[in-house]
Amino acid sequence: MMETPYTLHKFCLRSPTSSLPPTIISALFHPSMIPLLPTPLPLATPVIANPSFEIKHTPHKAFAMYATRDIPEGGLIHIEHPVFIVPNKPLPRDHAGYDQVGSQLPKHAFEEMMTMANCRSKQDCPSPVEGIARTNALMIELNFPPEMDASAKNYGAAFLILNRANHSCGPNAAIKWNLPTLTASMYALRPILAGEEITKTYIDPSLPRSERIAHLQENYGFTCDCQWCNLPTSSSLDSDATRAALRIRLLTHPSYPKWSTDLARADDVVLNSHFDALQLIEQEGMHGLQGIYLEEIALCYAILGDEDRFRMWAERLVRRCKVEDSKLANVFESYLGDVRRFKRWAWRRVQRKQMQGKKARALPPPEDLFSPFLLEAQA
Ligand SMILES: [Zn+2]
Incomplete structure (x- = not known):
């Protein structure tokens, strides 16, 4: 019973x-x-x-x-x-x-x-x-x-x-x-x-080597012989630190949503941080963490209106997440069909142009500052 x-x-x-x-x-x-x-x-x-x-x-x-x-x-x-x-x-x-x-x-x-x-x-x-x-x-x-x-x-x-x-x-x-x-x-x-x-x-x-080895031994009864568990001690400490940093980075990397509307920040600040993360992921073989970075790199190029680079990264994202996240793959496939389906396509470029235009209007040459015609025109 x-x-x-x-x-x-x-x-x-x-x-x-x-x-x-x-x-x-x-x-x-x-x-x-x-x-x-x-x-x-x-x-x-x-x-x-x-x-x-x-x-x-x-x-x-x-x-x-x-x-x-x-x-x-x-x-x-x-x-x-x-x-x-x-x-x-x-x-x-x-x-x-x-x-x-x-x-x-x-x-x-x-x-x-x-x-x-x-x-x-x-x-x-x-x-x-x-x-x-x-x-x-x-x-x-x-x-x-x-x-x-x-x-x-x-x-x-x-x-x-x-x-x-x-x-x-x-x-x-x-x-x-x-x-x-x-x-x-x-x-x-x-x-x-x-x-x-x-x-x-x-x-x-992302656990340190000693914890990974202890956990695998206790729960699965074997000693891991992967290339990262076989590193010499000094390199292994570096590997532990990189893995811990990658885990923290998932929560602390520069925010794509904030950057996408903040023109005071450099155009490449999120891209550079994400390229750096991908390089560390490659080094540690932690490719399971790639998704968010691939997605945000593609989005950065969409906001910047760089169609060639957007296509390159969006195509990679679609391939990469076809099984893992088919909904996301479908969304990016639709953008690849026509990039203008991405509502904020080239938003940063467009905003910059508009701001430059406004600046030119807001700061006329000094000799015109007291021109009654200008004041009238601006009003
Ligand atoms: Zn291992």
Whole structure:
């Protein structure tokens, strides 16, 4: 008998091609969660034909994901339904629900799931399904209403393919959850070369190296060997400082909205600061932070009315955020169709011209200052 309000659910997503079996998602849900799920359930998302990656078994990392061809910045790598969704907090130790979650899966999915990493001991997690969940599950956003019971809000989902991607403190890929389709999409945070390992981050990469290593060891049972964790001590301290500065910079960088209407500030003050941020992001491999800077650089060029540079950065932004933020990509695609759709196109240039005109009128030559005709004209 269940000792918590969490109950077992089995979702069958019909395949768009009737010849294929349905995709099964097994879940332990709090009852308040059920109305938040899409109704009717979405169809199963077809797998991408000719994928750009392969999963390989490697001697030192078990499974790993590798690019089989070059993948552009922002490019979709894989899209997948979770195999199971469970509460993100440990349930009572003798909770039978985890094993039931496994037993609902088709045989091939269950067997594949059981090959996933499990860094929890039997004492810590008696059910291997729980161990696999605690090692692999990705937090998913479900747009919970604020009044909802806090204990029912946190869920983790496990994926048979996406969870094969290993960790890096400078990941080249990230994952976006989409509730209406019950899928997660992996996309490239920067261009990935054929043969390169595809990585995501399991932790906050802006933490100092010692904290990242301790966190990964404690929660995932491995020592990170990424290039940033392998830096010599002096460079590692620099890297820690840069990462901390990048985190702070997200909140303290020169304000684009203020600059955009403040003609007293230099035209390039936001641009220079953002170019500097992008360079530090590149150095630390923290490409997940790029979005806001790319967007604001494109906006700066729009306000300055520099169409060539606007197009260059807006096109990059659209590529980069196609999966991560499709609404934003659509907005900038519309501006690229016709830059005049951007309401304040060249605003700073236009304002400067108008001000110059006003100045000329406001400050006539000294010999005219007492001219009655001028006063009349100005009145
Ligand atoms: Zn690392």
